[in-house]
Amino acid sequence: MMNEDFRIDGLVADLRPVRRLRPARGFALVTAATLGVVAVVAVAAGLRPDVAALAPDPLVVLRSAALVLLGVATLHAATAAARPSIGEHRHGWRWALAAIGLFPLTAAILTLAGAPTPHEMLSAPMIASCLVISLSSAAAILAVLLAWLRSGAVTDPHRAGWLSGLAAGGLGSFAYSLHCPSTSIEYFAVWYGLAIAISAGLGRLVAPPLLRW
Amino acid sequence: MMFGDRPLGELMARAQAGDAHAYRTLLEQSGRWLRRYFGGRIAPHLIDDLVQDTLASVHAKRATFDPARPYLPWLAAIARYRWVDQLRRGYRADETLLRDDLAADPIDAAETARISLDALLAYLPDRQVMVIRLVKIDGLSVAEASARTGQSEALVKVNVHRGLKRLAALVEKA
Numbered sequence: 207m208m209n210e211d212f213r214i215d216g217l218v219a220d221l222r223p224v225r226r227l228r229p230a231r232g233f234a235l236v237t238a239a240t241l242g243v244v245a246v247v248a249v250a251a252g253l254r255p256d257v258a259a260l261a262p263d264p265l266v267v268l269r270s271a272a273l274v275l276l277g278v279a280t281l282h283a284a285t286a287a288a289r290p291s292i293g294e295h296r297h298g299w300r301w302a303l304a305a306i307g308l309f310p311l312t313a314a315i316l317t318l319a320g321a322p323t324p325h326e327m328l329s330a331p332m333i334a335s336c337l338v339i340s341l342s343s344a345a346a347i348l349a350v351l352l353a354w355l356r357s358g359a360v361t362d363p364h365r366a367g368w369l370s371g372l373a374a375g376g377l378g379s380f381a382y383s384l385h386c387p388s389t390s391i392e393y394f395a396v397w398y399g400l401a402i403a404i405s406a407g408l409g410r411l412v413a414p415p416l417l418r419w
Numbered sequence: 420m421m422f423g424d425r426p427l428g429e430l431m432a433r434a435q436a437g438d439a440h441a442y443r444t445l446l447e448q449s450g451r452w453l454r455r456y457f458g459g460r461i462a463p464h465l466i467d468d469l470v471q472d473t474l475a476s477v478h479a480k481r482a483t484f485d486p487a488r489p490y491l492p493w494l495a496a497i498a499r500y501r502w503v504d505q506l507r508r509g510y511r512a513d514e515t516l517l518r519d520d521l522a523a524d525p526i527d528a529a530e531t532a533r534i535s536l537d538a539l540l541a542y543l544p545d546r547q548v549m550v551i552r553l554v555k556i557d558g559l560s561v562a563e564a565s566a567r568t569g570q571s572e573a574l575v576k577v578n579v580h581r582g583l584k585r586l587a588a589l590v591e592k593a
Contacts, residue, residue: 213471214446217478223437224482289483290496359480361500419480 229285232354236281239350240377243343244384251339251385265389269309269398270380276302276402277376284351284369288358299369306376306402313395324390333397336382340401344371344378348409352416363414371409375402427494432486446474449494456498461505473501539586547582550575555583 247253256262262270279302286296317323326332351370360366379398388394427445434442453470461469476497484493540548546568553564554575561579565572 213474214443214450217446217474218439218443220478221434221437221439221442224435226435226485227483289485290480290493290500291488292492292496292499357482359476359483359497359500361496419476 227288227358229282229288232285232288232351232358233281235354236285236347236351236373236377239347240277240381243346243378244381247339247343247381247385251335253384254387257384263389265391265394266383266386269394270383272302272306272309273376273380273383273398275376276306277373277380278302280369280373280376281351284355284366284373287360287362287366287369288355290359290361299372302376303372306399309391310395310399313392316391324388324392326388326390326393327396332388336386336397337401337404339385340375340379340382340398341404342378343381344374344401344405345408347377348374348405348412352409352413355413355417359419360417363417364410366417367410367413368406369409370413371406372402374409375405378405428484428486428488428490431481431484431490435481435484435486446477449477450474452491452494453498456495457502460502465505469501469505472505473498476501543582543585546570547578547585550578551582551586554579 254262254266257266276299279299283296283299348370351374355366355370379401382401383398427448430441430445430448434445450470453473454466457466457469477494480497484490540551543551549568550564550570553559553567554561559567561572561575564570564575568575570578
């Protein structure tokens with residue numbers, strides 16, 4: 207107990223006022239990073255003509271909204287994970303993930319009903335462009351999110367990794383969707399789905415060693 | 420609970436602003452709570468170190484406390500994180516120790532960590548415990564564990580995965 211008193215003396219002597227960690231700040235940083243990534247995609251790859259004319263195709267609106275919803279919901283849970291707590295896990299993001307799952311479901315129904323496979327489904331240049339832009343955007347967003355999370359005290363780094371990867375994947379794919387020439391549900395289901403899955407896996411892989419404390 | 424949670428949260432809020440007196444009171448009360456928390460979870464001679472490690476973490480991460488929320492769940496989450504970390508370190512140390520060292524000191528920290536984990540492993544089916552020990556503790560490959568246990572490689576992977584998931588859930592509840 208004497209030893210503990212001595213240790214407490216040391217901690218008290220080291221006390222300085224601190225600025226509280228606010229998840230809203232992490233949220234704002236990632237939002238800014240996403241806007242930055244959208245600007246880079248717009249300049250480097252160009253926006254879809256209908257998006258640039260502010261008259262987007264309905265599917266572009268739908269998929270972009272679903273991606274932003276996934277990104278925001280998972281980002282909310284990921285930033286909340288920076289503060290230790292017990293029994294306060296946020297699960298709302300699962301509904302957003304389920305909403306994204308409606309696209310592959312629709313694509314599967316269309317395929318079973320005999321709808322022709324869209325030509326861009328197997329277009330190597332388009333697929334490469336989709337994955338490169340989506341994943342590089344996601345990686346940039348993930349880096350910002352993980353850098354902020356390191357200032358917190360994540361007690362479940364695996365969960366935080368999945369959530370961060372999903373958030374970055376959703377927001378990075380959103381940036382790409384503003385450029386993506388395709389308006390096919392099948393294309394979205396397969397290639398956007400793959401990009402989001404890879405991003406989630408990347409988050410799960412890199413987050414735990416970075417978030418350990 | 421020996422003390423109300425709300426005052427502890429207020430003490431931490433004042434400590435975040437630099438109030439040393441409030442901080443000392445908070446650390447002393449937190450130390451007492453941590454002793455009880457770790458009491459049933461780890462060998463008595465390891466409690467001091469773990470309490471001090473946890474108090475150091477409280478100090479380093481005090482900016483993450485939100486005064487709008489209760490203090491004890493925050494402290495408990497940090498305590499659980501440090502406890503699991505201690506068990507993990509115990510296992511790592513165990514892998515690098517000579518067995519003679521363990522024989523010379525029967526209450527070695529690594530051995531105690533093993534005992535703590537053994538208590539958790541007791542909740543798992545034998546087939547999962549067997550492959551977790553072989554693959555995750557003894558460091559055998561999946562193929563070697565498969566040959567040793569007679570389980571297929573796919574089954575070894577499934578049992579390791581399910582067993583670790585169950586272990587994580589047990590630690591979560593602990």
